[in-house]
Amino acid sequence: MKNLIRYVITRALLTVPMLFILLTIVFVVVRIMPGDPVSAMLGGHAPEKVIEQKKEELGLNKPLIVQYGLYLLQIARLDLGQSMIFKQDVKDAIGEKLPATIELTFFGMLITLLVGVPLGAYAADKRRTPQDYAIRLYGIVIYCIPVYWLGLMLQMIFGIWLDIFPISGRTGPRVFASTFELTGFYVFDTILIKDFSALGDVLIHLVLPSVTLGLTLSGIFIRLTRANMLDVLKADFILAAEARGIRHRRVVYKHAILNAFVPILTMMGLQVALLMAGAVLTESTFSWPGMGRLLLERIYLRDYPTIQGVIVIFALMVALVSLIVDIIYALVDPRVRY
Amino acid sequence: MGQKYGIEWWILMAGTVIILGIVFMAVFARLIAPYDPFAQNTGPQLAPPSQEHLMGTDNLQRDVFSRIVFGARTILGVAILAAIISSIVGITMGLISGYSGGGFDKVLSLIMDSVYSFPGLILAIAFAAMLEPGIISITFAVAVIYIPTYFRLVRGQTLTIKEELYVEAARAIGAPGITILWKYIFPNVIATTAVVFTMNVGDAIMIEAALTYLGLGLPPSIVDWGMDLAMGKKFLPSGQWWLITFPGAMISLLAVGFTMLGEGLAEILNPRLLER
Numbered sequence: 001m002k003n004l005i006r007y008v009i010t011r012a013l014l015t016v017p018m019l020f021i022l023l024t025i026v027f028v029v030v031r032i033m034p035g036d037p038v039s040a041m042l043g044g045h046a047p048e049k050v051i052e053q054k055k056e057e058l059g060l061n062k063p064l065i066v067q068y069g070l071y072l073l074q075i076a077r078l079d080l081g082q083s084m085i086f087k088q089d090v091k092d093a094i095g096e097k098l099p100a101t102i103e104l105t106f107f108g109m110l111i112t113l114l115v116g117v118p119l120g121a122y123a124a125d126k127r128r129t130p131q132d133y134a135i136r137l138y139g140i141v142i143y144c145i146p147v148y149w150l151g152l153m154l155q156m157i158f159g160i161w162l163d164i165f166p167i168s169g170r171t172g173p174r175v176f177a178s179t180f181e182l183t184g185f186y187v188f189d190t191i192l193i194k195d196f197s198a199l200g201d202v203l204i205h206l207v208l209p210s211v212t213l214g215l216t217l218s219g220i221f222i223r224l225t226r227a228n229m230l231d232v233l234k235a236d237f238i239l240a241a242e243a244r245g246i247r248h249r250r251v252v253y254k255h256a257i258l259n260a261f262v263p264i265l266t267m268m269g270l271q272v273a274l275l276m277a278g279a280v281l282t283e284s285t286f287s288w289p290g291m292g293r294l295l296l297e298r299i300y301l302r303d304y305p306t307i308q309g310v311i312v313i314f315a316l317m318v319a320l321v322s323l324i325v326d327i328i329y330a331l332v333d334p335r336v337r338y
Numbered sequence: 339m340g341q342k343y344g345i346e347w348w349i350l351m352a353g354t355v356i357i358l359g360i361v362f363m364a365v366f367a368r369l370i371a372p373y374d375p376f377a378q379n380t381g382p383q384l385a386p387p388s389q390e391h392l393m394g395t396d397n398l399q400r401d402v403f404s405r406i407v408f409g410a411r412t413i414l415g416v417a418i419l420a421a422i423i424s425s426i427v428g429i430t431m432g433l434i435s436g437y438s439g440g441g442f443d444k445v446l447s448l449i450m451d452s453v454y455s456f457p458g459l460i461l462a463i464a465f466a467a468m469l470e471p472g473i474i475s476i477t478f479a480v481a482v483i484y485i486p487t488y489f490r491l492v493r494g495q496t497l498t499i500k501e502e503l504y505v506e507a508a509r510a511i512g513a514p515g516i517t518i519l520w521k522y523i524f525p526n527v528i529a530t531t532a533v534v535f536t537m538n539v540g541d542a543i544m545i546e547a548a549l550t551y552l553g554l555g556l557p558p559s560i561v562d563w564g565m566d567l568a569m570g571k572k573f574l575p576s577g578q579w580w581l582i583t584f585p586g587a588m589i590s591l592l593a594v595g596f597t598m599l600g601e602g603l604a605e606i607l608n609p610r611l612l613e614r
Contacts, residue, residue: 149586277459
């Protein structure tokens with residue numbers, strides 16, 4: 001147990017330099033963007049004096065290196081600062097949008113696992129048969145279909161032609177915003193206040209976006225599961241299980257899949273970045289009010305603190321998920337704890 | 339050949355055929371496209387696919403098929419150029435970093451690992467937004483995010499190869515570092531990077547189209563599949579399916595082509611995988 005705690009602490013400390021580097025890159029990148037928040041806010045024709053005054057107010061007239069130092073100090077105090085465009089804390093802007101993104105990625109991942117793992121296991125079991133080839137081909141093709149296009153096609157088929165699922169937003173017009181003041185996770189909120197018709201509305205809005213995101217990533221999981229299952233299926237304990245007369249299906253889908261799951265889990269950590277990128281694009285296609293849309297909106301407004309804040313949160317999420325995955329891995333496989 | 343490799347060979351061939359087909363289309367765009375991609379009034383507004391307009395027309399009465407044909411130039415050019423740039427930069431940095439070792443190597447690896455773990459698209463969005471829209475800008479934005487991929491791959495291999503006896507021998511007879519890197523180490527890492535390069539182009543295609551779909555990176559004076567897709571999205575609720583179907587299908591097809599080529603190459607170049 002002591003080893004595990006030490007491992008977790010070391011692992012968590014390792015994310016600090018990563019965050020620092022990403023922060024620096026983003027700080028430099030947004031500041032050499034042409035345009036600045038003041039011009040974006042006041043338009044091109046504001047008098048020189050007003051512009052200068054506003055810049056001073058926002059601290060934009062200080063040398064870059066000073067701005068950078070101040071920003072790092074601010075971040076070190078866990079303060080993301082204030083929006084330069086709106087009278088709003090960056091923390092609040094993100095707090096409003098983050099649950100939407102997490103909800104979308106969670107359900108997306110769920111669908112990825114539900115589709116990818118069984119298909120991958122099946123393909124491994126039927127190695128080098130037409131079923132195997134068909135599943136692998138599906139894996140390649142689905143990986144190459146851009147998530148935004150898949151979203152548009154699903155919108156067209158299930159939203160417009162068949163008219164089964166809504167194609168944008170998190171809720172329909174009949175659900176009141178006040179329903180969601182508890183956590184911002186709409187599924188939770190509606191369950192907490194026991195409003196099941198609202199829950200139904202929220203879930204039906206989740207279907208297309210999460211299926212879109214989930215299917216796109218399922219290709220990778222098919223490949224990973226298949227490769228790991230092939231290794232496991234060659235192991236002696238599988239042969240032993242078969243020899244004891246355990247039914248083949250049970251051996252494959254219980255004994256083997258559980259053993260293949262540890263490497264699949266680690267890979268899951270590595271796919272978080274892809275999941276986030278997919279979420280940004282899915283949000284744009286489905287008008288999903290999440291972090292991706294916030295980022296794009298604020299890039300146009302040159303709202304430096306919010307852009308930086310969003311990037312920090314994305315980096316933190318990536319770091320956090322890989323940390324959690326590593327911890328689970330260490331729990332399952334004691335050899336990892338050094 | 340076909341017998342020996344089985345399915346991998348066919349995957350490789352299918353990928354090659356798709357890529358060659360689209361490259362052919364891009365090269366001979368002027369001969370293939372029935373209309374100028376910018377010409378308005380080529381027919382009725384928002385007409386569905388027909389004999390005169392194979393893929394229909396858009397809201398400005400432009401011919402969608404002609405725009406698809408010319409758009410192949412943009413996406414192919416950007417994706418391949420971006421992959422070339424990131425491979426040159428990434429391989430060079432990886433070789434130097436892996437060979438020299440020490441603090442320099444540690445710092446550079448840390449930076450590369452940080453960028454690698456971060457969602458590439460989000461970084462590309464930031465870069466694309468920072469630069470004036472144009473071919474060079476979008477190529478740069480796409481290229482930046484793949485540098486760590488090559489860096490990590492090449493650095494790892496360099497670390498192993500530099501311990502080989504023949505490298506030591508070269509050092510013993512006084513070969514300068516640059517010669518060792520270029521003549522002894524580089525030829526041994528290039529084979530694996532070829533596979534990564536092909537996959538990388540496939541990925542870059544999707545990122546390029548994603549950026550232009552989001553309205554970043556390119557001015558409207560350039561024909562581009564991603565931009566056409568974004569435009570077609572506006573007509574989705576009114577049921578003009580051809581405006582989104584064709585650009586998106588082409589992006590997918592091109593990406594599938596490169597991924598299949600990479601996949602086939604990987605399995606043929608690495609016989610150990612063939613056991614699977």
